[in-house]
Amino acid sequence: MKRYTILTLALLAFASMAFGQAFGTTGTTNLTITVGPELAIRVDTATTPLTNTGGFSNFTGTTNYSYKVRTGSVTTANIKLQVTTDFSPSGGPSVGNGDTLTYACSAVAPATACSGTPAASTSSQTSVATFASGAKSNNGTGSVAWTLVDNPAWDPGAYQATVTFTASLT
Amino acid sequence: MTMPLTRRMGALALVLSSCAIGQVATFTQTVNVQLAPAGKLSSPATLGMVTPGGFLPFSGNLLLNYRARTTFSTGSATITLQSATEVSPSGGPTIASGSLTYTCGAAQVGVGCAGTQVVSTTLQRKVVDIPAGVCMGGGSPCSAANPASVPLQFSMDNNPGYDPGSYNVRLLFTISSL
Numbered sequence: 001m002k003r004y005t006i007l008t009l010a011l012l013a014f015a016s017m018a019f020g021q022a023f024g025t026t027g028t029t030n031l032t033i034t035v036g037p038e039l040a041i042r043v044d045t046a047t048t049p050l051t052n053t054g055g056f057s058n059f060t061g062t063t064n065y066s067y068k069v070r071t072g073s074v075t076t077a078n079i080k081l082q083v084t085t086d087f088s089p090s091g092g093p094s095v096g097n098g099d100t101l102t103y104a105c106s107a108v109a110p111a112t113a114c115s116g117t118p119a120a121s122t123s124s125q126t127s128v129a130t131f132a133s134g135a136k137s138n139n140g141t142g143s144v145a146w147t148l149v150d151n152p153a154w155d156p157g158a159y160q161a162t163v164t165f166t167a168s169l170t
Numbered sequence: 171m172t173m174p175l176t177r178r179m180g181a182l183a184l185v186l187s188s189c190a191i192g193q194v195a196t197f198t199q200t201v202n203v204q205l206a207p208a209g210k211l212s213s214p215a216t217l218g219m220v221t222p223g224g225f226l227p228f229s230g231n232l233l234l235n236y237r238a239r240t241t242f243s244t245g246s247a248t249i250t251l252q253s254a255t256e257v258s259p260s261g262g263p264t265i266a267s268g269s270l271t272y273t274c275g276a277a278q279v280g281v282g283c284a285g286t287q288v289v290s291t292t293l294q295r296k297v298v299d300i301p302a303g304v305c306m307g308g309g310s311p312c313s314a315a316n317p318a319s320v321p322l323q324f325s326m327d328n329n330p331g332y333d334p335g336s337y338n339v340r341l342l343f344t345i346s347s348l
Contacts, residue, residue, distance in 0.1 A: 023237060023317070027213035027343040028254065031270075033220075033228045033326055034336045035262055040224040068225045072334035138330045 037072040039131065039167040041065050041079055050148050059148040065165060067111065067140040071131050076170045079111075080125035081144065085162035091155035093148060096122040100149045101161075107142030110135035117147070125166060209247045209300075209347035211236040212317070221328050228326040234297065235317040238279065238347055242303040247280070247347035249320075250294035251287075254342040261333035263326055265291050270339070275321035279304060279313050282320050294344065297322070 021027055043065045050059035071077050081103075083095045093099040101120045105113035111129040118126045129142055212235045219230035238247040251272070253265045263269035270289040274282030280300035287295045298320050307316030 021212050021215055023210035023212045023235075025210060025345055027211050027234075028215075029213045029232060029341045029343070030216045030338055031230070031324065031326075031341055032216060032218050032336065032338040033263070035328070035332045035334050037334050038223060038225055038328075038330070068330045070225075070330040070332065070334065075334075136330050 035070075037070055037075040037077070037169055039067065039069045039071070039077040039079070039169060041067045041165055041167045043165055048146065050146055052150055056150045056152060059146075059150060061146050063144045063146065063163070065142050065144075067129075067137065067142065067167065069110065069131050069135050069137050069140060071133050071135040071169070073133055076133055077131040077135070077168060078170060079128040079130075079142070079165060079167050081120060081128050081163050081165050082125045083120050083122045083161055084164040086122050087159040087161040089157070089159070092157060092159035093151065093154060093161075095120060095161065099151060100147075102147045104145045104147075105129060105142065106145070108137075108140055110137055111140055111142055113142060120163065128165065205239065207239055207241050207245050207247070207347040209236065209238040209249075209345035210317075211249060211343055211345045213341075213343050217324065219324060219326055225328050225330060227328050230324050232322045232324065233319050234322060234343060235319045236279075236298070236345060237306050237317045238300045238304055238345065239306070240300055240302050240304045240347055245302040245304075245348045247300035247304070247345060249280075249297040249300075249343060249345045251289065251297050252294045252342050252344070253289050253291045254340040256291060257337050257339040259335070259337065262335065262337040263329065263332060265289055265339060267327075269327040269329075270324065271326075272322050272324045274298070275323070277320040278315040278318035279306065280318070280320075289341070297343065300347070 045063045048061045048063045050061040052059045069077060086096045087093045095101050102117040103120060104117050105128055107113040107129045111131055113129050114127040120126060214232060217230045217232050219228035221228045236249060240247050256265055257263050268288045271286050273286055274297060276282060277298045280298045282298050283296045305312035
């Protein structure tokens, strides 16, 4: 008799687990989330005009961006850029063919802006900002100040390139 | 004493007749059943909320099942939600700051909450209002939905200020019926 009783109780317990919580006047649900490290950016200057003042002076312009970051205790992060579509139409500047498009970085903490004036590339990503471990910000900002060296060989006209900013955890 | 044959046959016929007709008796019994208003619900044991990234909120869907029987014309039932605990451990979102909200989908029986509700540790927030005269199962005029259900969509802030890690909070659903 004892054996049957124990078996019945075991089956009831199994049924309870298999079909979820029983009906009652109250019910509880444990809600869980896992917060992970993240970095997200938004380019605030959708189109950055590069202008010069004539006399073959450099073309310049500034692209602004915003970021949110949470790197955690062991994770770092960075923002990089790359010229993903070279200037078009042809006859004008071409980063891929050796025209010099450089930039200077600025960013508010906890970002560390790139140093110097890196040259943008069509073949590789170059640094814009880095974030150390433990970085947190809900409203960070930064900017990239562009310089394109004018060249008398270019045909007069309007040219456009696409630069892609990428945020990554490392 | 010897019974005449005809009389003996008559007695036999009476017995047979009684057996053929059977013992048919009709009694009338009035049964009164007093059905009290009642309500029961069942919620899933756990709900994992996830974010697609980019600091978009954590979200998760939950299907709450319930049964209710309310008093005709004057009754009602209400399902409410309250946080039984604060989010733990600390360092992440908090109920006190209004980080956890939910919206109700269409309730199969009754009317689900309207708009976005902020989960509280001290106040019971409405989930479903069930009107008078509701019953479920057992055919018309009761609802065919037994149990009925209401979908709930939860949303939790994803603030960069939170410490990375796992957090949990216990939600308490309550149904009261009249």
